[in-house]
Amino acid sequence: xxxxxxxxxxxxxxxAVLLKHWEQLGKADADIKARNDWVSRADRDSETxxxxxxxxxxxxxxxxxxxxxxxxxSSGRTWIIDPLDGTSNYLQHFPVWSISIGLKAGNxxxxxxxxxxxxxLFFTTSRGGGAFRNGVRMQVSDQKTVEGSFLATxxxxxxxxxxxxxxxxxxxxxSMANGVRRAGSAAIDLAYSAAGIxxxxxxxxxxxxxxxxxxxxxxxxxxxxxxxxxGDRWFERGNIVGATPAVHRELVALIGRHVREDQLR
Numbered sequence: 001x002x003x004x005x006x007x008x009x010x011x012x013x014x015x016a017v018l019l020k021h022w023e024q025l026g027k028a029d030a031d032i033k034a035r036n037d038w039v040s041r042a043d044r045d046s047e048t049x050x051x052x053x054x055x056x057x058x059x060x061x062x063x064x065x066x067x068x069x070x071x072x073x074s075s076g077r078t079w080i081i082d083p084l085d086g087t088s089n090y091l092q093h094f095p096v097w098s099i100s101i102g103l104k105a106g107n108x109x110x111x112x113x114x115x116x117x118x119x120x121l122f123f124t125t126s127r128g129g130g131a132f133r134n135g136v137r138m139q140v141s142d143q144k145t146v147e148g149s150f151l152a153t154x155x156x157x158x159x160x161x162x163x164x165x166x167x168x169x170x171x172x173x174x175s176m177a178n179g180v181r182r183a184g185s186a187a188i189d190l191a192y193s194a195a196g197i198x199x200x201x202x203x204x205x206x207x208x209x210x211x212x213x214x215x216x217x218x219x220x221x222x223x224x225x226x227x228x229x230x231g232d233r234w235f236e237r238g239n240i241v242g243a244t245p246a247v248h249r250e251l252v253a254l255i256g257r258h259v260r261e262d263q264l265r
Contacts, residue, residue: 001057004124007079007101007113010053014046014083014099015117018090021045022118027091040091043067046083050101054079066209078104082209086185100187102212109235112213114191123191123217131194131220140223143199144246146254147176151243152189152201154182159205166204168258173202173251190214193242194221200243200251204228204264211240224248229261239264 001009021042047067054063062078063071069081079101084090086097095118103111114123123138125131131138143149151173156162174180181198183189187210189201194217211234215225225242227234230252234240239261241251 003103003111004113004126006054006057007103007111008115008122008124010050011099011101011113011115011122013049013053015115017046017049018042018084018097018099019117022090023093025091026093040084040087042090043084043087046099047081050081050083050099054081054101064208066207076106077110080104080209080212082187082207085187085210086183089184094184096183096185096188098185098187098191100209100213102209102216104212109212109216112216114187114213114217116188116191123194123213125194125213125217125220127216127220129220131217133191133195138195138217138221140194140218140221140244141196141199143244145176146173146200146247146250148178149176149199149247150179150181150197151177151247152181152183152193152198154184154186154189154203154206156203156205162204162264165259165264169202169255172254172257186210187214190242191217193223194218196221200241200247202228202241202243202251202255204239206238206240208235208238211235211238215240215242218242226252227261228252228255228259228264231261233261237261237265 060073060075062073065081082100090097099115110127193201228239
């Protein structure tokens with residue numbers, strides 16, 4: 001079983017847990033990890049199922065999971081897992097959430113799977129091997145400008161100190177874009193950008209499990225991923241812009257009128 005097959009199998013097992021609890025759990029059944037950051041039994045049990053599956057196939061790999069799984073291995077590879085991206089949506093019974101599993105080898109993301117169980121959509125990617133939605137190759141859109149673009153974003157609800165900066169950026173974006181959506185799952189936003197549904201995505205203060213799989217999908221689909229100043233620190237710092245090459249260039253320039261990457265952490 002190769003990496004994508006193993007990650008897809010693990011995602012299906014995690015999804016079985018999430019679907020069992022879907023529309024049965026609410027905020028009253030969850031704990032608060034931090035302000036506006038929820039975790040439920042569904043998140044934890046999904047991670048347990050995903051981790052157990054990956055460990056069966058790759059016992060020497062390291063694992064980093066959002067809900068606390070952290071183990072070291074000898075292979076130099078690390079599985080980066082978000083067992084439920086969009087927990088707030090899930091607990092409010094808003095049907096936009098996903099599972100994200102990325103694989104990092106050394107300093108590079110080399111494979112990724114994002115699964116949207118309610119729509120039975122599998123987004124998969126491997127470095128040098130392209131990006132696919134249910135087996136069909138994806139390509140970023142041919143949008144050339146932020147003017148008229150259809151973009152995705154996320155609000156910095158866990159980083160209130162950056163709200164005013166974000167709002168200034170957002171005002172510029174919505175004055176130019178055809179539409180901006182905030183669905184509440186960064187993994188889905190990245191996958192949809194790779195699929196050409198969105199022309200690009202930007203958000204700040206994300207975690208590695210939010211972006212590991214989706215970032216590779218965008219680059220393998222012909223797009224560009226960077227931090228807010230066009231650099232390569234997005235994985236470590238969590239501030240990310242992923243878009244078609246032309247839209248990416250304009251978004252980074254627009255963001256740069258308000259903030260530099262070095263000012264964000």
